[in-house]
Amino acid sequence: MAESIDESKNVTLTDDDLENNSKGELIKLAGKLRDRRNELNQLASERASDRDDLNAKTREKVDEAQEHREKRDELNEQVQEHKEKRNTLNAEANELFDEVDQKKEDLELQEGKSVDELEDEIEDLEFKQQTEVLSTEDERELIEKIEGKREQLAERKDKLDNTEDVESIKEEAEEIRSEASHHHQKVTELADEAQKHHNDMIEAYREADDIRDEADEMHEKFVEAQEAADQHHEDFVRVQKRLRELDKKEEKQEQSQREAKQEAAREEAEEIYQQFKDGETLDTEDLMKLQKTGLL
Template sequence: MLKELNEKKTELKRLSEEYKTQRNELNAEASKLAAKRNELNKKTKDLINEAQNYKNLRDENNVMVKEHKDLRDEINNRANEIYAQIDTIRGDNNLAGPSIKDIRKDIDRLEFAQQTEVLSTSKERELVNKITELRKIYNAKKQQLEGNQELKELLTKAQDIRDEASKEHTLLSEYAQKAQEYHDLMIATFKEADKIRAESDGAHKEFVKYQESADEKHKKFIAAQKEIRDIDKEVRKLKKGETDGRREISKADMRKDAEDIFDKFKAGEKLTTENLMALQRSGLL
């Protein structure tokens, strides 16, 4: 029985060490994955902060776009009022042809498209030619109208106002371009953050898998250690039983020897000192 228990204990010790080694290896790998996950989470957070900063800059520039657009439109409305006066005088004086206000609007619309839209080479060439043609018509109409002093003064005033509006439009375009650039940076940075977050999620899943495996090995290690302790208790009980058994046998032998000596004493035989001591140990004296 003791041999079987000792053999089982030896096997459990071997398994216990194996579980311990495996647990430690798995925990080490889990720690690496946790560190990787934490690093990726930090990168994700930094990228989100960076993207948020781009968003704020985009919004700030969009505010400026709106401010300059409102100012440009306000100035253009002033110019349109003057062009309306010009059209009235033009009608009163039978000055035929397209309205100089409408020509100016067409030029502004086409110039805005040229500055803000992405065009092919052929389309841009076509647009430039059209703007050039309208400018010629505008200048011809302007010369026609400048023959009238009142019209000339109104045209000069309208042109000054248009120049002021053009400056606001230029600023509007600059802020719009910056807003678009920051918007593109924001989108790209958010996409990068999503990519890094996906890597972090993958690392976390791997971490959980290794951590669960390590926990399972640890449970097996603990179970093996408990079984070893249980075997040690059983071995101690068995050894104690054997020792107690040997003691009982020894006492019985001693009693029998003492009774033999006592019988000799009663028969009149002379006892030695050793015989007397044996009788004392047995309790017969």
């Protein structure tokens, strides 16, 4: 960062300097003021350029942060979309799994005998009916028993047919759950990417703040140099004004001296001219004096 200006190099001007310094001293002082003013103006220009560069970098960082912000927001929107799809699909899958559980509960597949067992029992009962001599009562009971077994067999077969529907629903539920898992994976990936852009945005804003602080400090240094340059310029102008006043004063003095010399010469010439009129003899120098004043 730029250092403060070296005030030891500054040129000071007091009212006493203006009033009492000689013209030569003032000319020398004006030169110093002009040179120091030019140095400070050059320094101020350099600092203004550095400040502008820093401000440009600040804007670049702010733009970079804004890009990360927009990307983060875009990703968060996608995250929300996938979340909604995931939740909707999970809800659909849960409904189907609940339906499967309910159907299984309704079917009660885990209870009762298998189809093969029931068929074997019916076959045994029918063989008994055909081969054994039974009383009317026993045969009636046997027939009722066979009919009961046949009803159980038909019910069991019907339940087994319905299990295909259960498996189909279960497969559909698992497919939907798998699709929901895909959306959940996208939620995780996009959320991680959005967080990265968020972190990059925060870092870019932090860097922008740091650079802006440097730019503000450089602006203060620019103002310091420019104000010092302006002060030297004001003092230079004051000295120049004083020099013009002294020049006018000298001109007036010189004019007065010329006029005094001219008056003295005229008076002397008039005396010589009177002598000439009185008949006195004039030498060459006297004649030249008369000619200069226009009396001859």
